[in-house]
Structures are given as structure tokens and as C-alpha cells.
Amino acid sequence: MTDHTTNHTTDRTADPAVDRPTHQRGPVTLRGQLVPATTTDERLLGTDDGAWVHSDPWRVLRIQSEFVEGFGALADLGPAVSVFGSARIREGDPEWALGEAVARELVDAGYAVITGGGPGLMEAANKGAHEAGGVSVGLGIELPFEQGMNPYVDLGVNFRYFFVRKTMFVKYASGFIVLPGGFGTLDELFEAITLVQTGKVRQFPIVLVGTAFWSGLIDWLRSTLRERGLVGTHDVDLLQVVDDPAEAVRLVTRAAAELARQEREATSEAAAEGAE
Ligand SMILES: CC(C)=CCNc1ncnc2c1ncn2[C@@H]1O[C@H](COP(=O)(O)O)[C@@H](O)[C@H]1O
Numbered sequence: 001m002t003d004h005t006t007n008h009t010t011d012r013t014a015d016p017a018v019d020r021p022t023h024q025r026g027p028v029t030l031r032g033q034l035v036p037a038t039t040t041d042e043r044l045l046g047t048d049d050g051a052w053v054h055s056d057p058w059r060v061l062r063i064q065s066e067f068v069e070g071f072g073a074l075a076d077l078g079p080a081v082s083v084f085g086s087a088r089i090r091e092g093d094p095e096w097a098l099g100e101a102v103a104r105e106l107v108d109a110g111y112a113v114i115t116g117g118g119p120g121l122m123e124a125a126n127k128g129a130h131e132a133g134g135v136s137v138g139l140g141i142e143l144p145f146e147q148g149m150n151p152y153v154d155l156g157v158n159f160r161y162f163f164v165r166k167t168m169f170v171k172y173a174s175g176f177i178v179l180p181g182g183f184g185t186l187d188e189l190f191e192a193i194t195l196v197q198t199g200k201v202r203q204f205p206i207v208l209v210g211t212a213f214w215s216g217l218i219d220w221l222r223s224t225l226r227e228r229g230l231v232g233t234h235d236v237d238l239l240q241v242v243d244d245p246a247e248a249v250r251l252v253t254r255a256a257a258e259l260a261r262q263e264r265e266a267t268s269e270a271a272a273e274g275a276e
Pocket residue numbers: 083084085086087088115116117118119122140141143147180181182183184185186188
């Protein structure tokens with residue numbers, strides 16, 4: 001906050017409750033030392049050093065614009081599944097082939113493939129989708145060590161903010177397929193499972209691919225978290241673990257089809273009630 005060094009302002013009013021100079025800025029009340037020395041119009045019309053561009057209110061507008069750009073770019077995507085996985089696993093690794101295969105199966109099932117647009121298994125999935133003739137989407141993130149969008153992304157959107165990008169992964173996908181990975185992958189996995197556990201999204205399938213890689217985590221979730229009552233009895237069952245890419249895609253698409261059926265039913269029930 002700036003402008004708090006003075007106690008005189010033109011649009012100040014006396015507040016009898018506290019008998020102190022008061023300045024109202026929308027929903028924000030400022031008193032005493034915090035009353036700005038200049039009016040909002042003065043500040044808008046005056047010249048300054050441009051520091052306001054780095055202020056939080058301005059940041060909010062940038063965040064808003066990321067949502068608008070993202071929604072605009074992805075609105076017509078059609079059915080899609082988000083695929084997560086390590087940025088560090090390279091071509092030639094068996095898990096790379098898994099990423100490509102999962103994406104190919106998704107395209108064959110009529111789904112677009114959304115990834116983080118980066119290297120590693122994101123690139124494997126984008127490659128699989130691109131080469132199968134499907135829609136290959138990359139939701140990139142601006143990082144200090146810029147890697148750029150992988151070459152197999154056909155529709156790419158770059159985000160400055162992780163949380164805006166995460167919204168897109170959920171909003172435009174019918175489910176998540178999670179390949180082996182590190183902190184980034186775990187972050188995306190636990191974000192998704194929290195949304196399902198808390199009922200923020202309904203019937204959102206989350207399928208982990210690679211039983212050898214994931215079984216240690218699943219055992220720990222069951223033994224430590226579930227036994228201590230830190231998660232519900234059935235919460236760990238929200239995660240399905242498979243080895244076969246085709247099976248992963250079957251599980252996701254079956255759940256998506258079921259959700260679509262329920263939504264159609266709810267819509268026709270609502271229409272029938274409206275007609276009565
Ligand atoms: C080599 C390297 C660190 C590149 C970073 N470049 C990245 N570009 C795009 N998304 C990323 C990147 N790093 C992490 N992510 C996000 O986090 C996940 C991978 O993180 P991790 O490697 O498992 O932890 C991906 O699903 C992706 O959404």
C-alpha cells in the first residue's frame with residue numbers, strides 16, 4: 001500500500017464512530033495514517049513511475065485475463081482427458097512409450113489430449129495424440145527456466161499462474177490419467193482427488209498408470225492415512241491403478257459416458273418438469 005504518510009485528502013469524511021478521518025475506496029475503509037494523500041482520479045491522471053503495474057490490484061486483472069484467454073481458447077475443444085506425468089522422463093524409457101500409447105488410445109476413443117505442454121511424458125502424450133491425428137493440447141506454464149512448448153502441441157496456451165492453468169485442466173477434461181512423475185505430477189493428482197473427495201467435481205475418474213510405480217503411495221494412503229482416519233474409508237478407492245494404457249482409457253471414458261448420461265437424464269427431467 002502506498003500514500004499512507006499524510007492525513008489530508010479531498011474526499012475524506014469524518015466518521016463519528018471513531019472521530020478519525022475516513023476514506024472509503026469501494027468496499028475498503030481507510031483511516032488515520034492509511035488515508036491516501038491524493039484522490040483516485042488524481043492518481044489515475046497523474047504521472048508516476050509505473051510501479052502500479054506491479055501492484056496486486058493490477059495482478060488481479062492479469063489473472064482475469066488469463067481465465068478469459070484460457071476459456072476462449074478451449075471452449076470448443078469437445079471431449080478431452082488431461083494426462084499428467086514427469087517432465088524429466090526421456091524418450092527411450094518404457095514410461096515414455098506408455099505416455100504415447102495412452103494418448104493414442106484416447107484419440108481412438110474420440111478424446112482430445114491435454115497435457116502441461118512441456119518435455120518428458122507431456123511430450124510423449126502430445127506426440128501420441130498428434131501422430132494419431134487427434135487434438136493435442138498443451139497448457140504451458142511460464143517458468144524461470146523456460147523450456148517452451150513441445151513440438152507436438154497443436155493447440156497451446158501459456159499461463160503465468162499455476163492455479164489458473166489447473167482450473168483449465170479440470171474444466172475441459174472428463175477425467176485424469178496420471179503417469180509416473182515427481183512433485184508436479186503429485187500436485188496435479190492430489191488437487192484432482194481433493195476436488196472429487198470434497199464433491200467439487202462429480203464422478204471425475206482418476207486413473208494412475210504403472211502399478212509398480214504407484215503401489216508404494218497407494219499402500220501408504222491405505223495404511224497410514226486411512227487407518228488413522230485422516231481420509232474417508234472409500235477415499236483411496238477414488239484412485240484406480242492399472243498397467244494397460246487401453247484399460248486406463250476404458251476406465252476414464254466409461255465414467256465420462258456415465259456422467260454424460262446422467263446429465264442428459266437430469267436435463268430431460270428438468271425439461272419435463274418445466275412443461276408440466
Ligand atoms: C525439465 C523441467 C523441470 C521442465 C519444466 N517444464 C514444465 N513445463 C510444463 N509443465 C510442467 C513442467 N514441469 C512440471 N510441469 C507440470 O507438472 C507435471 C510434471 O512435473 P514433475 O516432473 O512430475 O515434477 C506436469 O504434468 C506438468 O503439468
